[in-house]
Amino acid sequence: MRRLVIVGASLAGLRAVESARRNGFTGEIVLVGAEEHLPYDRPPLSKAFLRQDGPAHVVPFRPERELREELDVDLLLGAPAEGLDTTAREVTVAGMGLPYDALVIATGATPRSLAGTAGVAGVHALRTKDDAVSIRNGLDAGARTVVIGAGFIGSEVASAARGRGLPVTVVEALDVPLSRAIGSEAGLACAELHRANGTELRLGTGVSGIESTGSRVTGVRLDSGAALPADLVVLGIGVTPATGWLEGSGVDLHESDRGVVCDATLATSAPGVYAAGDVAHVANPLFDGELMRLEHWTNAAEQGAAAARHAVDPAGARALATVPYFWSDWYAHRLQFVGTARADEVAVLRRDDAGLVALYRRGDRIAGALTVDRPKEIMKYRKRIADSGPWTEALAFADAGKASATA
Numbered sequence: 001m002r003r004l005v006i007v008g009a010s011l012a013g014l015r016a017v018e019s020a021r022r023n024g025f026t027g028e029i030v031l032v033g034a035e036e037h038l039p040y041d042r043p044p045l046s047k048a049f050l051r052q053d054g055p056a057h058v059v060p061f062r063p064e065r066e067l068r069e070e071l072d073v074d075l076l077l078g079a080p081a082e083g084l085d086t087t088a089r090e091v092t093v094a095g096m097g098l099p100y101d102a103l104v105i106a107t108g109a110t111p112r113s114l115a116g117t118a119g120v121a122g123v124h125a126l127r128t129k130d131d132a133v134s135i136r137n138g139l140d141a142g143a144r145t146v147v148i149g150a151g152f153i154g155s156e157v158a159s160a161a162r163g164r165g166l167p168v169t170v171v172e173a174l175d176v177p178l179s180r181a182i183g184s185e186a187g188l189a190c191a192e193l194h195r196a197n198g199t200e201l202r203l204g205t206g207v208s209g210i211e212s213t214g215s216r217v218t219g220v221r222l223d224s225g226a227a228l229p230a231d232l233v234v235l236g237i238g239v240t241p242a243t244g245w246l247e248g249s250g251v252d253l254h255e256s257d258r259g260v261v262c263d264a265t266l267a268t269s270a271p272g273v274y275a276a277g278d279v280a281h282v283a284n285p286l287f288d289g290e291l292m293r294l295e296h297w298t299n300a301a302e303q304g305a306a307a308a309r310h311a312v313d314p315a316g317a318r319a320l321a322t323v324p325y326f327w328s329d330w331y332a333h334r335l336q337f338v339g340t341a342r343a344d345e346v347a348v349l350r351r352d353d354a355g356l357v358a359l360y361r362r363g364d365r366i367a368g369a370l371t372v373d374r375p376k377e378i379m380k381y382r383k384r385i386a387d388s389g390p391w392t393e394a395l396a397f398a399d400a401g402k403a404s405a406t407a
C-alpha cells in the first residue's frame with residue numbers, strides 16, 4: 001500500500017486524509033478536488049454566512065501549510081477526476097493517469113438545475129462557497145427573493161432573507177413541505193415556522209419558467225400562470241451524486257440516482273475502492289441492511305474517516321452501524337433529526353413553546369426522531385434508536401418530556 005488517492009476535497013475527503021494519517025499510514029496521499037478552494041465547511045454557507053452581520057469570509061477547515069506539511073498531502077485542486085480504470089488502478093486527472101493502490105471516492109453531490117436558467121444572472125443553487133457569495137451579494141443588495149424548493153437548504157436561505165427583513169417567497173411542488181423527508185404532519189409543523197416568520201409559501205405549485213430582462217432574472221412564472229417578481233432566485237430542488245466520471249468504470253452505481261453502491265464497510269464493487277459521504281449508498285445494519293444515501297454533515301465526516309481507515313487496513317474493516325443525524329437552523333429554531341423517517345407510523349407531540357417532537361415507528365421499535373428546539377432530548381432518542389429501543393418506551397419518554405416542558 002504505497003499510494004492512497006482521495007477524490008473529492010471537501011468534508012469526507014479531508015476526514016479521509018486525517019484518518020489515514022491518524023491510523024499510521026505513512027505512504028503517499030493525493031487529494032484531488034474539482035474546486036480550486038481548499039476544503040471548507042458547507043453548513044455555514046446557508047446560515048451565518050448569509051446573515052447581515054455574518055462572517056465576511058469562508059475560511060478553510062485547515063490552512064494549506066497544515067495540509068501539505070503536517071498531513072503531507074499532495075493537493076490537486078481545480079482538477080476534476082475525469083475517469084477511473086479499476087483494472088489498471090488509475091484515476092484520470094487532466095488527461096493523465098494517476099495510479100492508486102487504494103482509492104476513496106468522496107465527490108459528494110451536485111445541485112439539480114432548472115431548465116432555462118443557465119446563464120441567467122441572479123439565479124443560483126447553493127452548494128459552493130462561490131454560490132454563497134453570489135447569494136449574499138443579492139441579499140446585500142436588498143433582493144426580493146424567491147426560493148424554489150422548500151427543503152432544508154432552501155428554508156435556511158428563506159430564514160436568512162427574513163432575518164434581514166427582506167421579502168421572500170418559497171415555492172414548493174408538494175402540498176406539504178418536506179413530507180417525503182420527515183412525513184406530512186412534521187412537515188406541516190415546519191411550514192408553520194415559515195408562516196410565523198413572514199415567509200410566503202406557495203405550496204402544491206410547480207414553476208413553469210424564469211422571467212428575465214437582458215439575461216437578469218426579474219421573476220418566477222408559476223404553473224398557475226401567476227408570476228412572482230424576483231431579483232434573486234435560489235434553487236433548492238435537490239442534488240444528484242457527482243459520479244459522471246465513474247460511468248463505465250466497473251464501480252456499481254445505484255439505478256435510481258447513480259450514487260456509488262457500498263457494503264456496510266464502505267467498500268464498492270471494485271477492489272481497493274471505497275466511497276464516503278453524500279455520494280455513497282451504504283448498507284446500514286442498524287436498519288435491516290437498508291441502503292442509505294445521506295446528505296448529512298456527520299455522516300460525511302464519519303464515513304470519510306472510516307473509508308480511509310478501511311482503505312489503508314482492509315483486514316481491519318468493520319461494518320458501520322450508525323444512526324443518521326442532521327440539524328438545520330430556521331429563524332431562531334433548531335431542527336434536529338436522528339434515524340430514518342421511513343416508518344410505519346409518526347407520532348407528533350407539540351410543545352407549548354412552538355417546540356416539537358416527532359417519533360417514527362418501525363414495527364415495535366423507534367426508528368427516527370425529529371425535534372424542534374429540544375437539543376438536550378435529541379441524543380436520547382438517538383441512543384434509543386441505536387439500541388433498537390421499544391416504541392412504547394420512547395413514546396412514554398417523549399410524553400414525560402412534554403409534561404416537564406409544560407410544567
Ligand SMILES: Cc1cc2nc3c(=O)[nH]c(=O)nc-3n(C[C@H](O)[C@H](O)[C@H](O)COP(=O)(O)OP(=O)(O)OC[C@H]3O[C@@H](n4cnc5c(N)ncnc54)[C@H](O)[C@@H]3O)c2cc1C
Nearest residue numbers: 008010011012034043080081107108277278295296297326
Ligand atoms: C449550503 C449547505 C448547508 C448544509 N447544511 C447542513 C446542515 O445544517 N446540517 C447537516 O447535517 N448537513 C448540512 N449540509 C450537508 C453537508 O454539508 C454535506 O453532507 C457534506 O458537505 C457532504 O460532504 P462530502 O464531502 O460527501 O461532499 P461535498 O461536500 O459535496 O464535497 C464533494 C467535493 O467533491 C468535489 N468533486 C465533485 N466531482 C469531482 C470530481 N470528478 N473530481 C474531483 N472532485 C470532485 C466537489 O467539487 C466537492 O468539493 C449542508 C450542505 C450545504 C450545501
